[in-house]
Amino acid sequence: MTTLPVEKRKAAASAARWVLTRKLRVLLKYKYRYLLILPGLLYILIFKYGPLYGVTIAFLDYSPFKGIGGSSWVGLKWFRVFMESPDFWQVTRNTIVISVMKIVFGMTPDILLALLLNEVRKSWFKRIIQTLTYMPHFLSWVIIYGIVIAFLSPTTGLVNHMLQEWGMSPVAFLMSNDWFRWILIGSDIWKDIGWGAIIYLAALTAIDQQLYEAATIDGAGRWKQTWHITLPGIRNVIVLLLILKLGTVLDAGFTQIYAMYNPLVYESVDIIDTWVYRKGIIENNFSMATAVGLFKSVIGLLLVLGANKLAKKFGDSGIW
Template sequence: MRGTAPAPALMPGERMKPKWMRTFWRYRWLYLFMVPGIAYYIIFHYIPMFGLVVAFQNYNLMEGIFGSPWVGLDNFRTVFSSPDFPVLIKNTLLLSFYRIIFNMLPDLVLALMLNEIRVRWFKKTIQTLTYGPHFLSWIIVYGIMFSFFAPGSGLVTTFFRDMGWGSIDVLTNSEWFRPMLVLTDIWKSTGYGAIIYLAALAGINNELYESASMDGAGRWRQLWHITLPGVRDVFILLVILRLGSILDAGFEQVYIFLNVRVYDVGDILDTWIFRRGIEQMDFSVPAAVGVFKSIIGFVLVLGANKLAKRFGGSGIW
């Protein structure tokens, strides 16, 4: 009969050591490989958290953290009492929800379409074309949009004017600004997002599809009962992670596309922080906004994770 594998023999000196010490020594090389990752998070993620005290100070760049006077919650009162705060929150939440609703479904749809393609070279070609825009910076994307939709001189605006269809205003129109951000983000990030779902699709057991085919299930039935449940946990995980950054709304893209004529619909918390912190050299109030964003994101992640588990998902932990 096959029995269990015998435990590794211990040296005479090891029997005298505590169990945790023997375990540590046995897996010492694995722990050694963990050191660079742990050091990275300590140095670049945990130690900088000491800078949160700036949110509770009237920070002076010359006096530093230890010399700046404490003001308690005054910076938070300044933020919440600002007449711009309701508009900033509204714009930030709307843009974030638009990104979650309209940007995640194209990723999944593209991955499902690529998964159904059986011609290998055609699949790789489509995946390369859709993945390519991810490597373009937002500066280049804005340059492309400007060349097409610049007021009075863009290719599309000139075409509309020459055809007698009137003028078209995309970059400086408040009604078009949010849809433009969403559409350009879809174009830029859909290919990259599909890779995550393709990895999840590759992990689905092919025997499930074979069994479904033998039972007479067509491609749509297999998609509904096997493929979509197979990527459900990944979809929920990505939603939870996006909810954690719901108050970010894509600073780089918004800041590059933003102009004075669309401030009422495009100015978000991060652009306001940038103007106040970098242009006005006021670091305490932006730090208070950063603490506020972190708390809201943390609460949303906890809530979304709990809801995911309640409805049968795996969640993050």
Template structure:
């Protein structure tokens, strides 16, 4: 290649790059107000979610409050070795995975069913009333939910045990019984969050083109056929999106709820990673250990989200990206 040809090739590449930058600038200017509205959210995530990730270096140090993050001695993978040699970690991982799996299996279908039922109701005032009643518990704190559960399940004054005594049966201490603890967690989670989940599905149902239903009626399709061939495919991507997000949080299992309901008698079936980390990290001031567990959870969650997203795309879904 001659020097003149090489110069022309370089000029063409530079011109092409300038053209792309000009197109990008025009696109940014065209949607400038959308980017401006995104800015507060981006700043929030940058300050409160991404900048604190610098502190993950504590997991590889023997953190000392007086010395600070950067002057604490480096210990490498010491805390990760302590985690996986702890006699409690495998029990907490098992409990976390089981509770999260129960939440996914039994918690997503009630949201979908409630949305489908509300979508079929044609009386507006009744639909809004039911939606308000089912959506209300979402705004209650888990402390209040526990108080309500205690009023039903308390061994002496609980409504359920009072009924059992009237029937000549022995009362059951539900809240301190390992056999019932996970069931109580999943049941109260369904009661609290089903209304909120149904709102998401109702929004996606509203986006389905009504002409599809009109065409189905002309073709002689009944309500069940319309549900199977139009409604469910119309909300499939939303269902997969929520499923992927839940899989990404499978290592969480709902710390606030579990911590409030947890007691020493149900540690064997109810103690999860977050409650174990809370005791080790805050009560025992083992900050490096807690950070190491958080780092481990984040890596596992990232892998699960990427894997679930690929599976969703393989089965015809849109995924997250």
């Protein structure tokens, strides 16, 4: 093995000292900025990266009394148990279908509301509509389920009372596999339409108003301006939100479904999270719950990476 000459070793040591000195100078120069970043950095390290050690539970036959170190290693057992379960394809299909329905039918109303509000010239009327539409976002799903029951209950619901007044038979909306998914989608849209429109309204303010003036001079109406200026102007935001939603495609909204579903509609709305809650949490199978959570995270990461790469391929900025 050859050794470096003394001169080269001294030069390398001098260069290393120079780099270290420069970094220290930068650190001292911006010390107050780094101090501002420190709390957020500590939060991420402690509460985001620290718990990653618990992911090892997915590969153990975990017992709370033995702890992670005392539990036996079982490898991919719980992943196989989940995938070989007779409910696997049903809950996976329900999860994907409900998530896709929420993305397809949930993003469009947000964009339409933002476009409509953007056309409103009376600021007081615009503020009232915004307030009324984003207020439901702050309601819990338990409260929203109470509102849904008030409208759709087979015995006391307003909708069924109207159907009976018109000579029709009442419909058990909340116990029907044909209706329940659409109830989930409709309540989700009503809850978050105003909140989602805020993001698009913020994006609309960044569009150069001179483009609209030039389009007006050229004789373009409001529809053509919307199609050729407004929608292309917020396309990057739409793509960004779509990519983020794809990362949570295996979530499908546990809180909403758990608050609203019942055993009669398991066939159409029992998702991965509700199944894991029953099998993993209620039955104290923490390893199963962790394994499925890790499975979902990996799939979500792959979807985000794929969607981001696809967005860049078609000329959008993506997430990074």
